[in-house]
């Protein structure tokens with residue numbers, strides 16, 4: 001019995017490799033700056049052939065899960081997020097079993113939020129992160145200066161996890177290296193000629209609410225955008241296929257003026273002010 005199940009499982013993995021576009025899955029997290037709306041556009045720039053896929057600002061990973069690459073490296077500077085990917089890769093059943101015991105109730109939420117993640121096991125920490133992500137107000141990840149998650153209860157849609165999505169994600173992640181690292185370290189270590197690289201950094205701030213996207217304790221400053229452009233050039237010269245997304249800010253348009261740039265109108269889901277929910281994203285295509 002076990003043997004047949006195992007063979008079926010391997011057959012599914014084979015198919016995954018042969019027909020990546022047919023087994024795309026949705027991300028298991030809601031993440032500020034999620035790329036779900038841009039997927040159709042981004043798909044146009046997938047090269048016919050590439051060695052491995054690298055996404056060093058992974059966030060919710062919408063494009064990674066859409067692409068389903070055969071071999072990949074994903075990374076982020078948000079430790080809780082990286083730990084979540086690693087634990088789903090290694091111990092998804094334990095995470096699901098724990099989530100089954102959780103309740104979508106205000107009291108339960110605040111008790112869970114009050115726990116210090118550093119005192120929890122990796123399984124508990126991951127389940128807490130997934131739970132807070134789906135039940136907090138607007139699915140917004142925000143921490144205070146001490147790095148503590150401080151978003152109020154938001155109820156969400158009721159179902160705060162989907163076992164199938166988590167299991168599928170775990171399977172996708174089996175051929176993926178997951179790094180807790182600054183994007184430049186990830187790229188220096190892993191990028192090689194022929195790789196396909198998607199760069200989705202914190203966007204250049206536009207307007208009054210521009211500093212809204214505080215994903216980690218650290219910000220991504222003007223100087224960081226300039227350094228990222230240098231890295232973009234290096235990767236293109238190395239022979240990588242690179243695409244980058246950012247906001248439609250004059251600084252970004254000027255920085256990347258020597259490359260092909262596409263502009264796309266998107267809705268900003270995570271913003272309490274409805275008028276600020278529309279924006280323009282740019283996609284820069286290099287190599």
Ligand SMILES: C[S@@+](CC[C@H](N)C(=O)[O-])C[C@H]1O[C@@H](n2cnc3c(N)ncnc32)[C@H](O)[C@@H]1O
Pocket residue numbers: 031032033034035036056057058059060061062063075076077078181182183184200201202203215216220
């Ligand atoms: C725009 S979000 C990525 C969105 C994601 N691609 C998606 O589809 O949901 C940017 C991510 O970059 C991470 N980040 C910020 N600064 C970083 C750095 N210097 N190196 C690596 N990751 C960083 C943040 O933690 C955040 O998860």
